[in-house]
Amino acid sequence: MRCTFCQWALSLAIVANLVILYYGTKLQQRVLPRHRELGRLSSQRPSNNSVPGVTILIREFEDFENYVPEVVQSFLKNNPTQPVVVAADILPYPPMQLPSSPHVHLVVLKPSPEQPAYASRPEYYVQTEYVALVPDGVRVDATKQLEKMLEEYKASRGQAHMVAAPIESLIPLHCLDLMVSLKEWTATYSMATSSNLCSALRGEAVILLQTRDFFNLSSPLAKPLSSSLFIQSSLRGWKVRILEDISFPSTQQPLFTSSHNQWKADNHAKASRAQLFRDFGIRRVVMEDEKQQWYGCSKETLRCFGTVHDDTPDYLYQDRWTPPCCLKALRETTSYVISILESSGVRYWLEGGTLLGAARHQDIIPWDYDVDLGIYLEDIPNCEFLRNIESGSIVDEKGYVWEKAIEGDFFRVQYSETNHLHVDLWPFYPRNGIMTKNTWTDHKQDVEFPEHFLKPLVPMSFAGFTALAPNDYRSFVELKFGEGVIENPEYPNPAFRKLRSGS
Template sequence: MLRLKLVGQDSWQEEDTGDPLGRLVVLVREFETFDNDVGETVTSVLRACGGLCRAALVSDQIVYPSLVLPPRVSSLVLTPDLLRPHPNIHHLLSGARHVLLLPDGARCSSSAQLRDLVHLLEGGDAQVVTVGVGGTPLTCHRYTLQVAAWTLTVAPAPQSVACDAVSGRAALLLHAKDLLNLTHPMARPLPLSIGVQGAARGWKLSRIPPNTSIWEDGTPPCCLEGLRATARHIFQVLKGCRAQWWLEGGTLLGTVHSGDIIPWDYDVDIGIYAADVERCPAIKAARWQTLEDGEGFVWQRAPDGNFFQVHL
């Protein structure tokens, strides 16, 4: 495997072409290191903007397993170490006018979609413009922040277009100078973080209606069916070895909401007790080696964290 190559940002100093996309930087921050679609996400954006915009990957640590990224994609690791100085987000966004915060797995099909977002931001009075990704509508929220009392009151505002924050898979566009003026510009989760920090500054967020702009999601139906088949296989294995298991994270949310995997999800989150690992031969063996079971499913330990991965 190759480690993620850290590309210097000095090459990003480019002449202003007059096209708004020439001063747009797309940041991918919301992704999982052990399973993601970052490479295809940034490739689709660079293709849509005709190579005019720039893209960057922001992570807490060096990503491993390494990602295959296009040459124009830079990266910023937020945690310094002995050989890596403190990160400089201002350097990363040098020369940028707008920043698009894009969730992993999103797809942009045309430059018109990007220009529409820029024009809405420039022509309105909101500090952030957001659009839903994957066809799921965004929920608008009102924030009442009382810093002295350490309290944040969140109230839904379903009929409002101007919000303090949104929930759901969203692409967020804002001015680079506004992002850089935040105390914690890269704190996750980004929609919540920017909503709280923006509320403290009196910002407003403009929510684009779902039918205004269509942003596709990167999980095709065939992959969703693969996730379902993998989940059913794992359930049978866990049942066969009498292990206790439960659903977690986005998988649990999708099950409660619709009885199925969330359409834009790319993994299934299942929890088991550590003591039950000894009961299940496949999981027990995967602690030390990658193995394929009799039905073609590959079991392995994840490279970081106390996780196991099962692939079809």
């Protein structure tokens, strides 16, 4: 029997459909488990962290060497239903072999495109009312420390937002007071007056607080975790109480078994601390021993703010003042420039807003971004740097840059070739007893003035050293800025940004 063309076409269509059905079924079998898993995760989303109890949150550890599985196992041994969340920036490698338990979750904070949003957010896996922040290397024994911590927390309500239990055999836990001034970009630590109630801790501890408080912080998982936590909590006025009768044992072995791994961990800690302060906008940290750490600009970096528009730097729009590293650089530059002018026989004086800062603060105005000095035009040839600038900028042996300003007939000394924080030198000359100059700006204080203010020049405290200033400085600055300007501070352009009362 011979097959017609139509019969052949029908047979081929049937075979093609069977092939499609077969591979479609296989594909569905491969895809469905993934969808079921996502559905299972979705069903685990908590409701308002209302379940009684405490979830262990382990945030800080090193991928290359850690005791996280052992830490988790020690808590599960004490309580098999203990909820544990391990939060990692990226999927740990080498792979972390956590105990197999429906109560243990490894949450990778870096989102993955095929997962729902909550899969990378630990707060969705913390269903309990309380959370305990546990460092790597901590163990729990049969004394039920968590239950005791929770009891102490409830007893401390109204007094402390957090309780902390020290870890044995590590650095002793110390109570510190922490003052954070975002306006001044500064965090200041000091020894607390109380031994067990304060705003920050030095040393390792297990810290317990309410879940809603922790995850309502702007950056609850920023590292280093304790530094991040206490900076944010101190801004909210929270206190932490040290529980002196509760402690946790640590692992019997060192956390890192080789000097190389310890070196890596120390570098990671240093880098994360620097990144934390940059992210939080903290440029200066004063430690409890009064040593200072700087995290802002330097001679090798750009300054902390960009081009200034309308006399209002960008930091004023952020309700902040001049970053302290910038003030430090301006003080150094001013002291250096004045030493050169004095040794060269160039008469100078504190000018404009710089003199106003000296009169009001004996320093640079806290929100100013440059320094102004007046000089006598006829003295310019006395200074090697100033008389040779016409041929181009000069980088001196200290790395300061001397140049002719492109905006007019005045000079500028920059902190470095990279960092353009600067001191402006304005050449004046007398004409019929009045000091005038060739370049004027639209600043209201940029006006002529009688030469008698400069005869004589008088010493004045400024920025930690002594500089020369006009005699009768009050009348001088009131001529420039208006009556009562010393007692009534204001931002340089109130039309754009006003200084709030009490600032």
